[in-house]
Amino acid sequence: MTELKPKKEIPKFKLIFLGDQGTGKSCILNRFVEDKFDENYQATIGLDFQSKNVKIDNQDIHLLLYDTAGQEKFRSLIPMYTRDANIILFVYDITRKESFNHISDWYNDLTNVKIEDVILVLIGNKIDLNDKREVNKEEGEKYASEKNMIFKEVSAKTGNNFPELFYQKIFEQIANKFKPGLQGTVNDIQEMKIKIDEDKNDKNKKKKCCK
């Protein structure tokens, strides 16, 4: 009789995107998960969810991606989802200063999160619209370094800086911070060159919720 082996659990990481309405949270997610971009604005209602499997140094990890709504009326829902997040990503639009000024409100709302236990990321989106820029790169960098956040400016439209942000900066910190969830000795981790292969065989699951 063949012995049934228990299915191996792969480490799961929960990412949540926060930021003002129209800053491009959903577009960033779509660019990352499906490598596509939609010019038409469709406001997120409540919350959307997607997932994606990637490999870090040959270890599968499962990313649970929560896309929140920037509209004020949905704001009260957010603490329910930030509570057990591993990675929190704040998004502003480099062509709208107001969206950058509001990042501190989004940050201050995280009253139920133990900041030292999570990876924080600040993203300035829409760098393809550089001629309409209202927020300097240095302002973003300064805020991020004060709050100990990863920082990158990107364009969800062109995909500019996506590999650098996700595949290097974020995944490298996942490997460092949540080492016990990944296999390897301390030396391996320190010397680890992050090799990321998108799992082409894994069909990206897309599920909408709360609509």
Ligand SMILES: Nc1nc2c(ncn2[C@@H]2O[C@H](COP(=O)(O)OP(=O)(O)OP(=O)(O)O)[C@@H](O)[C@H]2O)c(=O)[nH]1
């Ligand atoms: N030019 C340009 N437009 C972008 C970029 N990213 C998003 N957009 C546009 O900005 C608008 C808003 O994008 P969304 O991703 O829906 O914004 P959101 O932050 O999810 O908004 P809410 O769901 O309402 O919170 C859409 O019309 C997008 O096409 C970008 O990098 N460059």
Ligand SMILES: [Mg+2]
């Ligand atoms: Mg959205």
